[in-house]
Amino acid sequence: MKLLFLIRAIGGVYIINTDLYRVFYITAIEKNFSKAAHRLFITQPSVSHSIKQLENELGMQLFTRTSKGVLLTKEGDVLFDYLKQAFDLIHHAEQKMTEMKNLQNGSVTVGGSDSTCKHYLLPYIQTFQELYPDIQIRLQHGSTPQILEKLENGLIDIGIVHLPVHQNNISITEFLSLHTTFVAGKKFQHLSKERLSLSAIQEYPLISFSEASSSRKFLNQLFLTRELEVQSDIEVGSVELLIECAKIGMGIAFVAKELVQKELAEKELFEVNIDEVIDLRKIGLATKKGNSLSLAAETFFNHLLA
The missing domain is CATH 1.10.10.10 (Winged helix-like DNA-binding domain superfamily/Winged helix DNA-binding domain)
Structure with a gap:
């Protein structure tokens, strides 16, 4: 025609x-x-x-x-x-x-939480820009619900979200699996030599993220398996603050083990083992169904999965 x-x-x-x-x-x-x-x-x-x-x-x-x-x-x-x-x-x-x-031009907008972007996404961005220096990567931060809303409104191309996600208009591809654990500073170092029950954990100050966060929801679900309720003494808004609070002895923190490898290796933090099996936490790549990614965004998406 x-x-x-x-x-x-x-x-x-x-x-x-x-x-x-x-x-x-x-x-x-x-x-x-x-x-x-x-x-x-x-x-x-x-x-x-x-x-x-x-x-x-x-x-x-x-x-x-x-x-x-x-x-x-x-x-x-x-x-x-x-x-x-x-x-x-x-x-x-x-x-x-x-x-x-030829990927000599274009941009990709990616959304995720501050900790997700810093600890999991930035290494991929660095290697991607070495391969495609002319592709611009833009970052937007927010919680998983906020990232899904941005995706729905077309403000981002790809979202890095905590799973599960139950939205029919969102396509999810598994990205990472995280091992969550309880850690404490030198003040509670002796706990690393024991294996505690969840009810025993409740006897110590607990450091966690806010009630609305996906990490806190995961923690709540863990305690519910034993018909217990999380009693959080300290609520923080970032991984960095959570780690620092644990290091100075303010309590026991619930965190992804991958984020505290350095502190564990340097004996600034100590892992507190429990007598429960903690399921892996899943992080996924979210895209909006029915929306085709640009060539630059599709290339970055595949780079994340490589």
Whole structure:
């Protein structure tokens, strides 16, 4: 199907095949029907017929014929000026598409919590930018519900969220599995030599994230398996603060083990074992169903899974 331009004029609406405009545009540049035909890979009579058809459609003469070729009329000159802008834009658009195809241009917007971005996402961004330095990565932070809302509203391309997620319009791909554990500072170092029950954990100050966080919901669910309720003495808003509170002896913290490897190795924190099996926590990549990712976003998505 050929593209059509709709031009609203005083006399009505003209519907003109864009091929006619291209023939006119090239002929105006070459100033010769034969040269235009050669450049367009058509015959000279086809060029002449197309120009005549366009002139009939517009109701005005566009070229003056000479012995050496053709020259634009005043009306043709006005039309050429407008078409030059249009074809220049098309050319630039094609160049931009080529750049994006070759990943020389484009952007990806990713959403996740501060700790997820810092501890899990940034290493992937670093290696991705080494491969594709011209692709811009934008980050937006928020809790899992906030990230899902941003995804729904089209503000981000990919969300890094804690699972499970129960939304029919969201597609989830598993990304990471985390080992959560209880840790404490030197004040409670002796607990690392024991194996405590969840009820015994309750006898000590407990440091956790706020009630609305996915980490706290996971902790609540763990305690519910023993019909216990979490009694959180200290609620914090970041992993860094949670770790620091535990290090200075304010209580026992519930945290992803992957985030405290350094502190455990340096004996700043000590793992408190319990007599329960803690399920792995899952982090997933969320995209909106029905929305196709740009080439840059799809490439980054695959990089995360590589």
